[in-house]
Amino acid sequence: MHELAITQSILDIALKEAHAAGATKITRVNVVIGELSGAVADCVQFYFDFLTKDSAAEGAMLNFKMVPTVLKCRGCSTEFSPQDTAWACPNCQSTSVEVLAGRDCFVESIEVEG
Amino acid sequence: MTRKIQVLKDITSANDAIAAQNQELLGKHHILALNVMSSPGAGKTSLILNTIARLRSKLSIAVIEGDIASKVDADKIGKEGIPVVQINTGGGCSLEATMVSSALPRLPLEKTDVLFIENVGNLVCPATFALGEHKKLVIASIPEGDDKPTKYPIMFAEADVVVVNKLDLLPYVDFDLVHFRKVVKGLNPDVQIFEVSCKTGEGLDAWCSWLANEVGSR
Numbered sequence: 044m045h046e047l048a049i050t051q052s053i054l055d056i057a058l059k060e061a062h063a064a065g066a067t068k069i070t071r072v073n074v075v076i077g078e079l080s081g082a083v084a085d086c087v088q089f090y091f092d093f094l095t096k097d098s099a100a101e102g103a104m105l106n107f108k109m110v111p112t113v114l115k116c117r118g119c120s121t122e123f124s125p126q127d128t129a130w131a132c133p134n135c136q137s138t139s140v141e142v143l144a145g146r147d148c149f150v151e152s153i154e155v156e157g
Numbered sequence: 158m159t160r161k162i163q164v165l166k167d168i169t170s171a172n173d174a175i176a177a178q179n180q181e182l183l184g185k186h187h188i189l190a191l192n193v194m195s196s197p198g199a200g201k202t203s204l205i206l207n208t209i210a211r212l213r214s215k216l217s218i219a220v221i222e223g224d225i226a227s228k229v230d231a232d233k234i235g236k237e238g239i240p241v242v243q244i245n246t247g248g249g250c251s252l253e254a255t256m257v258s259s260a261l262p263r264l265p266l267e268k269t270d271v272l273f274i275e276n277v278g279n280l281v282c283p284a285t286f287a288l289g290e291h292k293k294l295v296i297a298s299i300p301e302g303d304d305k306p307t308k309y310p311i312m313f314a315e316a317d318v319v320v321v322n323k324l325d326l327l328p329y330v331d332f333d334l335v336h337f338r339k340v341v342k343g344l345n346p347d348v349q350i351f352e353v354s355c356k357t358g359e360g361l362d363a364w365c366s367w368l369a370n371e372v373g374s375r
Binding site: 057074081138147 | 159344
């Protein structure tokens with residue numbers, strides 16, 4: 044639901060990096076989105092097309108790398124990707140788990156011209 | 158010629174930088190700031206009002222109210238003679254650090270011990286944006302059902318304190334407190350859990366003494 048803020052932030056980061064590198068045009072922005080980050084890729088894409096108008100990133104491709112959730116059981120240390128929202132360890136059924144991956148949301152790289 | 162530039166910058170980095178400034182400013186004034194989060198209607202404002210009633214003789218409390226629209230909550234706090242700033246996000250689903258940084262100069266920071274930052278009612282988005290708080294307080298309420306930690310795990314995994322409100326409704330609702338505690342502790346073994354009723358006052362003394370103790374230890 045906060046994709047507008049997220050997209051603005053992606054664009055700000057990309058424009059700043061491109062400017063610092065002396066580039067005039069951004070052709071691609073590579074973003075990593077964790078399954079638990081709360082960001083919905085389709086919404087980010089929608090806002091991106093809107094926000095990039097008349098900027099150095101106009102027409103740039105937005106590429107998402109989705110990172111699945113990985114949990115670690117605190118009881119038996121099994122690492123697993125949950126198949127549903129129950130978050131129970133497939134080995135010992137414990138629900139005492141810590142999140143190892145899936146929370147990230149960052150700009151990995153940009154591709155530029157000029 | 159196209160070239161690739163490695164960035165590796167977190168999307169919340171700009172927000173986090175402002176949150177860190179807020180936290181530094183609050184720290185300078187020895188203020189304990191709590192980011193108060195819950196679904197709409199779980200009792201954020203009620204818990205703040207009840208805490209004010211019990212602790213105002215011992216602690217100076219200030220409040221930032223975050224809502225999509227209206228100043229209904231700020232009016233309730235203001236009526237108690239407590240310093241309050243209302244932020245309207247205008248549709249935004251969460252407070253962000255920059256909104257808090259513009260509200261802080263409007264509060265008497267030098268005279269404040271505890272700052273409640275009441276976020277927009279929402280169990281998803283507020284987990285993404287740090288505001289500069291020292292503690293994340295999540296309120297769950299009995300009528301919402303005991304499955305909220307399962308449905309919104311990140312919010313409960315991030316919390317420092319969980320307050321279960323509306324305990325007076327337990328006889329009328331299928332809410333399994335033992336199950337709720339187990340799931341929350343599973344996600345977050347170090348979390349403090351309090352069970353209260355803002356209606357009857359049950360459990361509020363334990364919550365208030367924890368809070369007063371946190372302020373005292375700063």
